[in-house]
Amino acid sequence: MQPIVLGVIAGSIYALIALGITLVYKASRVLNFAQAEVGTLTLYATWWVTQRQHQSWWVGAVASIAAAIAIGLVFERLVIRRMLTAPRVTVAVATIGLFSLMIAVELALFAGTIYILPPPISHGGVSIAGVYVNANQWLALGVVAAVAAALAAFLRYTDFGLAVLASADDPVAAQLMGAPRGRISAFTWATAGALSAIAVLLIEPTVGVLAPGAFNGLFLGGLTAALVGGLSSLPGAFVGGLVVGIAEAEVKAHLVIQSIPSFQVTAMLIIVLLVLLLRPQGLLGSRS
Amino acid sequence: MTAADVSGSALARQTRSTRSRERWWNMLTAAALFVALPLATEHAMPKLLEQHHYLNLDVGIAIAIAAVSLNLLLGYAGQISLGHAALLAAGAFASGIVTTRWHGPMVLGLLFAVVTTAALSLIVGLPALRLRGLYLAIVTLEFGLVMQYSVLRSSVFSGGSAGIALPRRVWGNRFFTDNAVYLVISLLLLLAVWFLDVNVVRTRIGRAFRTIRENESVAQAFGIAVTRYKLLAFVLSGAMAGLAGAMYGHAIGFVNNESPFNFNQSLQLIIIVVVAGLGHRLAAILAGLVYWVFPSFISGLHQWAYIIGALALMDVVSRHPEGLAGMWEHRRRPKPTDGDDDDGELPALPQLPAPARAVQPESFAPGSTLLEVDGVSVRFGGLQAVDGVRLTVPAGNIVGLIGPNGAGKSTLFNAISGLVRTESGRIRFRGQEIQGLRCDQRARLGIARSFQQVGLAKDLSIRENFLLAQHQLASYSDGEALLMLPRASRDEETFRARADKAIAALGFDELADMPVRNLSGGQQRIVEIACLLVTAPDLVMLDEPSAGMAPAAAENLAARLRDLRDELGRTVLLIEHNVPLVLDTCDYVYVLDAGRLIAEGAPEDIASNPQVIDAYFGAGVMA
Numbered sequence: 001m002q003p004i005v006l007g008v009i010a011g012s013i014y015a016l017i018a019l020g021i022t023l024v025y026k027a028s029r030v031l032n033f034a035q036a037e038v039g040t041l042t043l044y045a046t047w048w049v050t051q052r053q054h055q056s057w058w059v060g061a062v063a064s065i066a067a068a069i070a071i072g073l074v075f076e077r078l079v080i081r082r083m084l085t086a087p088r089v090t091v092a093v094a095t096i097g098l099f100s101l102m103i104a105v106e107l108a109l110f111a112g113t114i115y116i117l118p119p120p121i122s123h124g125g126v127s128i129a130g131v132y133v134n135a136n137q138w139l140a141l142g143v144v145a146a147v148a149a150a151l152a153a154f155l156r157y158t159d160f161g162l163a164v165l166a167s168a169d170d171p172v173a174a175q176l177m178g179a180p181r182g183r184i185s186a187f188t189w190a191t192a193g194a195l196s197a198i199a200v201l202l203i204e205p206t207v208g209v210l211a212p213g214a215f216n217g218l219f220l221g222g223l224t225a226a227l228v229g230g231l232s233s234l235p236g237a238f239v240g241g242l243v244v245g246i247a248e249a250e251v252k253a254h255l256v257i258q259s260i261p262s263f264q265v266t267a268m269l270i271i272v273l274l275v276l277l278l279r280p281q282g283l284l285g286s287r288s
Numbered sequence: 289m290t291a292a293d294v295s296g297s298a299l300a301r302q303t304r305s306t307r308s309r310e311r312w313w314n315m316l317t318a319a320a321l322f323v324a325l326p327l328a329t330e331h332a333m334p335k336l337l338e339q340h341h342y343l344n345l346d347v348g349i350a351i352a353i354a355a356v357s358l359n360l361l362l363g364y365a366g367q368i369s370l371g372h373a374a375l376l377a378a379g380a381f382a383s384g385i386v387t388t389r390w391h392g393p394m395v396l397g398l399l400f401a402v403v404t405t406a407a408l409s410l411i412v413g414l415p416a417l418r419l420r421g422l423y424l425a426i427v428t429l430e431f432g433l434v435m436q437y438s439v440l441r442s443s444v445f446s447g448g449s450a451g452i453a454l455p456r457r458v459w460g461n462r463f464f465t466d467n468a469v470y471l472v473i474s475l476l477l478l479l480a481v482w483f484l485d486v487n488v489v490r491t492r493i494g495r496a497f498r499t500i501r502e503n504e505s506v507a508q509a510f511g512i513a514v515t516r517y518k519l520l521a522f523v524l525s526g527a528m529a530g531l532a533g534a535m536y537g538h539a540i541g542f543v544n545n546e547s548p549f550n551f552n553q554s555l556q557l558i559i560i561v562v563v564a565g566l567g568h569r570l571a572a573i574l575a576g577l578v579y580w581v582f583p584s585f586i587s588g589l590h591q592w593a594y595i596i597g598a599l600a601l602m603d604v605v606s607r608h609p610e611g612l613a614g615m616w617e618h619r620r621r622p623k624p625t626d627g628d629d630d631d632g633e634l635p636a637l638p639q640l641p642a643p644a645r646a647v648q649p650e651s652f653a654p655g656s657t658l659l660e661v662d663g664v665s666v667r668f669g670g671l672q673a674v675d676g677v678r679l680t681v682p683a684g685n686i687v688g689l690i691g692p693n694g695a696g697k698s699t700l701f702n703a704i705s706g707l708v709r710t711e712s713g714r715i716r717f718r719g720q721e722i723q724g725l726r727c728d729q730r731a732r733l734g735i736a737r738s739f740q741q742v743g744l745a746k747d748l749s750i751r752e753n754f755l756l757a758q759h760q761l762a763s764y765s766d767g768e769a770l771l772m773l774p775r776a777s778r779d780e781e782t783f784r785a786r787a788d789k790a791i792a793a794l795g796f797d798e799l800a801d802m803p804v805r806n807l808s809g810g811q812q813r814i815v816e817i818a819c820l821l822v823t824a825p826d827l828v829m830l831d832e833p834s835a836g837m838a839p840a841a842a843e844n845l846a847a848r849l850r851d852l853r854d855e856l857g858r859t860v861l862l863i864e865h866n867v868p869l870v871l872d873t874c875d876y877v878y879v880l881d882a883g884r885l886i887a888e889g890a891p892e893d894i895a896s897n898p899q900v901i902d903a904y905f906g907a908g909v910m911a
Contacts, residue, residue: 031422033370033429075602082606089366089501092422093562094605096370100555101598107552108591216551220433227426259444262437269430276415276423 003249005131010221011245012144013203017222018229018237019151020195026168026232027188028080030091036219037102038193039200042067043210044110046201047117057120065197071098072193076186106212119205140202147198148238151191155234164188168232217265221248224268228275230282239283247271311772315483322475330468342467344581346539349474350532352576353481355560356569357528360485362558363566364494365521366501367417368425371432372557375405375526377440377549379533384452384543393459398477398534405530406523413522418515420504424522432551440545451544454537474535478573481528484770485569488524491769491776495756497521499745505707509743511731511760511823520766552594559597563604565611575612657719658683658859659704659735659827664713664723665883666696666703673699675883676713681827686853686860688874688891690867692904695880697863698740701831704861705737706730717827732760736825738816740832740863746805750796750815753804754787757819790818809836814848821852827859828852834866846872871895879903 017036024032045067046060079094125134155161163179164187175181203218204210225244229236251267260266275282329336337345354376361367369375382404383397392400412431416423456464464470488494496517499507504514537543556579564575579593604611610618659681666674674696681687689697702708704715706727715723722730737743744753761783762769764776791800794814804812813833820828833849834842846869852858864870870877871891879887879894881903887894894900 031425033425079602079606086605086609087366087501089362089368089422090605090609092368092425093362093558094602096368096555096558097598097601097605100552100559100601101595103552103555104591104594104598108595111591213551216433220430223426223429259442260438261441265430265437266434269427269434272427272430273415276419276427280419280423 001129002131003253004246005128005133007246007249008242009133009137009140009245010203010206010249011225011242013140013199013218013241014221014225014245015238015241016144016147016195016199016202017218018225018241019148019234020192020199021222021226022229022231022234022237023195024188024192025226026234027164027184028091029088030080030095031231032192033092033095034075034098034102035192035196036200036215036222037099037196038068038071039064039196039198040210040212040215041102041106042071042197043117043200043204044106044115047115047210050117051115057118061120061197061201064201065194068193068197069190070193072189072191072196073186076189080185080189081182103212110210111212115210116208117204117210136205143198143202147195152234160184160187220265220268221245224271227272228283230284233282233284236282236284243283244268244271311483311486311777315479318479319476322479323472326468326471326475330466337467339467342471343539345471346474347536348577348581349471349478350536350539351557351560351580352573353478353535354529354532354557355564355572355576356481356485357525357532358557358561359564359566359569359572360488360497360528361521361525362561363568363572364488364497364501365518366497367518367521368422368558369428369522369525370425370551370554370558371412371428371430371435372525372529373549373551373553374428374432374435375408375529376533376536376553377435377543378408379405379530380454380537380543380549381440381452382530383534383537384454387455387457387538388453391457391460393457394455394464394538397454397457397538398531401530401534402527403530405533406527408530409523409526410519413519413526417518417522424518428554429551432554436550440549451542451546453542454534455541456538470539474539477531477535481531482569482573483772484524484528487770487772487776489569490772491764491780492755492759492762493517493520493766493769495748495752496759498748499756502745502747506739506743506745508707508727509705509731509737509739510745510756511728513726513728524770556594556597559594559601563597563600563611565613565615566609568611568613571611571613656683657681658717659861660714660716661700661704662714662716664700664703664715665711666699666708667711672883674703677880677883677885679878679885679888681859681861682876683826683859684853684857685875686849686862686873688870688877689861689863689880690865690870690877690894690900691880691886694882695903696883697880698831699883700880701737701829701861701863704730705735705829728760731823731825734824734826735829736820736823736827737829738813738820738831738833740835744804744812744816744819747803749801749803750791750807751784751787751800753815753819754790754822755783757822758783758786760823786822790822794818810838810841813837813845817848817852821856821858825858827861829861831863832865833862834864834869842866842869845869849873867895 020035021032024030042064046057046064049055049060049063050057075098079098080091083091083094119136120139121135123135125132126138127133155165163174164184166177167174167179167181167184171181199218199222200215203215207214221244222241225240226237227240228243229238229240248264248267251264255263255267257263354372358369358372361369379401382401383394386392386397386400387394412427413424416427456470458464488497496507496512499510499512500514500517507514533549543549560575560579561572564571579597608615657680661677661679663676663678664674665672665676677700679687689700691697699708703710706725706729710723713723714721717730717733717735722733745756748756762779764773764779768776791797796815799807799811804815807815813836817830817833834845837845849860849862850873852860862870862874874891877889877891877894878885879900886903887897887900889897
C-alpha cells in the first residue's frame with residue numbers, strides 16, 4: 001500500500017509539471033523543456049527570503065512563484081513572440097535555450113554550496129490506509145488538487161479561458177473570432193512558470209536540498225506524464241502524472257537491481273518507449 | 289533575411305562537382321597536410337606545444353566531431369537530440385572496455401564505439417522516429433538521464449566510480465606515446481567525418497534530410513521513405529557521436545561516471561551548433577573548437593561561457609535563425625535581385641528522356657485502363673469524406689474531377705496516392721492492387737501528384753527540387769553515397785545533367801539556385817509539374833494547378849496540359865475549379881459532391897447537367 005500512497009503524492013506533483021507542458025503544447029505545439037528548471041532556479045528566491053530575510057515559508061513561496069511568472073512572461077515577450085511563424089523545432093530549441101540559461105545561472109551562482117530549505121510544516125501527519133502521510137505531503141496533495149481545479153474551472157468557465165482553449169484547437173479561427181493571441185500566449189507562459197514554481201516548491205521537502213540538477217527527476221516524471229497523457233490533453237496530463245508516480249514508486253519498492261542504480265529512471269524511459277510504440281496518442285488522447 | 293535565403297546559399301555550394309575521383313583527391317591532399325603539419329611542428333619546435341595544449345586540442349577536436357554529428361541531425365534533418373552527451377559516453381565506455389578489459393588496440397576500440405552507438409541510436413530512435421513530432425527529443429532526453437543516473441553509475445559498465453582507463457594501445461603492450469601522432473590521428477578522423485558529412489549533403493541522403501525537416505508530407509510525395517531517412521540521420525549522428533566520445537576518452541586517458549557526459553554537455557552541444565549556424569559544418573567545427581579550447585586556456589570562463597551561450601542561443605533562434613555563419617555569409621553575398629512576378633507566359637514543359645527504371649513498365653495501348661478506383665470510401669471520424677467512389681482513367685487521357693468545395697476531391701487524391709487510408713474499396717494501377725502500398729511505393733510505381741498548396745520543398749532551390757524529384761531513380765545505396773563511390777557520383781552527375789536540362793528547357797537558368805519560396809505562384813506551379821515529369825510517371829495527378837495563378841497564366845496552363853497528353857504521352861487526372869480550363873482540356877469528367885459521384889461524362893454534357901449545376905449553385909437556380 002505504501003508505494004501507491006507515495007506514488008500518488010509524487011505523481012500529483014508530476015501532474016503539475018505535465019499540466020504546464022501540456023498547456024504550452026496545446027497552445028503553441030511547442031515542447032517546453034524548461035518546464036521544471038524555471039521553478040528550480042526561482043526556488044533560490046524562496047531560500048533567500050526565508051533564510052536571509054527570515055520571512056515565513058509562505059512569503060518565500062510567493063516570491064518563487066512571482067519570479068517564475070516573471071521569467072515566463074519575459075521569455076514569452078522576448079523570444080516566443082518573435083517566433084510566431086517559426087518552425088516548431090526552432091521554438092523547441094528556444095526553450096532548450098531557456099532551460100540551459102536556468103542551469104547555467106544555477107551553476108554560476110549556486111554550485112558548490114549546499115542550500116537547505118526547511119519544509120513549510122515542521123511536524124504533524126495523519127495515517128491513511130496504514131501509511132503515514134506527513135503534513136507536507138498532505139499540503140502537496142491539497143495544493144495540487146486546488147491548482148488543478150482552479151485551472152480547469154478558469155479554462156472552462158471564463159471567457160478568456162474558453163478563448164485559450166479555442167485558440168489551442170484552431171489559432172486562426174480563434175483569432176478571427178477575436179481571441180487576443182498575444183494575451184493568450186502571455187497567459188500560457190505565465191501559467192507554465194507558476195506551475196513550475198509550485199511543483200518544485202511542493203517536491204522540495206522530499207528531495208531535501210537545493211542544487212543544480214536536483215530536480216531532474218521532477219522534469220523526467222512530468223515529461224513522461226505529459227507523454228502518457230498524450231501531450232495535448234489536460235485531464236490526460238493529470239492521469240499521466242498519477243500513473244507515472246505510482247509506477248515509479250512501485251519500481252522503487254519492488255524492483256531494486258543491485259547493478260543498476262536509480263532503476264526508476266530507466267523505468268521512465270521504458271514507459272516512454274512503450275507509449276510511443278503502443279499508444280502514441282496517450283491514455284486519454286484521441287488519434288488525430 | 290529568411291531561413292529560405294540561408295538554405296539557398298547553402299545549396300549553391302552543394303551544386304559543386306560530385307565527381308568521385310576529384311573528391312577523393314581533395315581528401316588525400318588534406319590528409320597529407322594534416323599528417324605533415326603536427327609532425328613537422330613537433331620536429332622543428334618541440335617546445336611550442338606542451339602536454340596540456342595537446343590535450344586541449346585533442347578534446348576540442350573530439351567536441352568538434354560531436355558538433356558535426358549534432359549538426360547533421362538537427363541542422364539537416366531537423367530532429368532534436370537531447371542525449372548526445374550520453375552517446376559520447378557510450379562511445380567512450382565502449383572503447384574503454386575494448387582497450388582496457390579486452391586489451392584490444394585503440395583502433396578496434398574506436399570501431400567498437402561507433403558500432404555500439406549506432407546500434408543504440410537505432411534502438412532508441414526507432415519508436416520515436418516512426419511518429420511525426422518532436423518525440424526524439426523526449427526519448428533522447430530520457431535516454432541521456434538513464435545513462436547519467438543508472439548506466440554510468442552501474443558497476444557493470446563503468447567499473448563504479450573507479451571508472452575505466454582508455455589507453456592508446458597499438459597492439460599488445462605497445463602504446464602511442466607521441467602526442468603529435470595522436471593529434472594527427474584526431475585530425476584524420478575529423479577529416480573522415482567531414483568527408484562523410486559532405487557526401488551526405490551532396491547526395492540524395494542530404495536532400496531527403498532537408499526535405500523532411502521542411503515538410504514530411506512533401507518528402508513523402510517525392511517518394512522519400514521518411515522514417516527510414518530520419519532513422520538514418522540519427523544512426524549516422526549517433527555513430528559520429530560515439531567516435532567523438534571515444535576520441536575524447538583516449539585524449540584524456542580515463543573516464544568515469546563523473547566525467548562530463550551529463551545532461552549539461554548535451555545542452556552545450558546544442559548551443560554550439562545552433563549559435564554557429566544550423567547546417568554549416570565548418571561553423572560547427574570552429575565553434576566546437578573555440579567553445580572548448582578557448583575557455584580551457586582561461587580558467588573560470590566555462591560557467592560564464594555557458595550563460596552567454598544560452599542567451600546567444602535564444603537570441604539566434606528568435607532573431608537570426610541562420611546563426612553566426614549565416615550572418616557572415618549574408619554580409620558577403622550580393623542581395624538577390626527581385627524576380628519579376630509577371631508570369632503571363634509560362635514556359636513549355638520540358639520533354640525529358642525517360643529515365644531507366646528498375647522495372648520497365650510494359651507498354652500499354654492508349655485507351656486501356658491505367659487507373660481504376662473501385663468503390664473507395666474514406667472516413668474521418670464521423671465524416672464520410674469519400675463514399676464508394678468508382679472511376680476509371682484510361683491511358684493517354686486527361687480525366688477531370690470536379691465538384692464544390694468539400695466534395696472530397698483532394699481526399700480521393702490522397703487515397704490514390706497513399707496519404708490517407710481507405711476504409712473500403714480497391715485501387716488498381718495497371719491492374720495491380722495498390723491500396724495496401726505506402727505512399728513512396730506508389731510513387732515508385734509511376735504515380736506522381738501535385739498538391740493544392742505547391743508541393744515543392746520551398747526552402748530548396750529549383751535545381752535541388754529537380755534533383756529531389758529524381759530521388760527514386762537513384763541506383764546507389766546509402767553506403768555508396770556516404771563514401772561517394774563511383775556509382776553514386778555517376779548517378780548524381782546524371783541527375784544534375786537532367787536537372788540542368790529541365791531548367792534550361794524552362795528558361796529558368798537565372799533562378800535555378802534561388803529558393804522556390806521566392807518564385808511567383810505560376811512559376812512554382814510550372815516547376816512543380818516539371819518536377820513530376822522528371823521521374824517519367826505514367827499517371828500525373830494535378831490538384832488545382834491553376835490555383836493562385838494569374839488569369840493569363842491559367843489560360844496558358846491549358847496548352848501546357850494538352851502538351852502533357854499530346855506531346856509527352858502522359859495520362860492526367862485533374863482536379864480543377866476553373867471550369868473553362870476543364871472544358872478545354874479534359875476528355876472525360878467525373879463530378880463529386882459530398883463524397884459521392886453524382887455525374888460523369890464528356891465535358892460538354894457535364895456543363896449542361898442540371899444535377900451538377902445544382903451541386904455547384906444550389907437547387908433552384910435552374911428554375
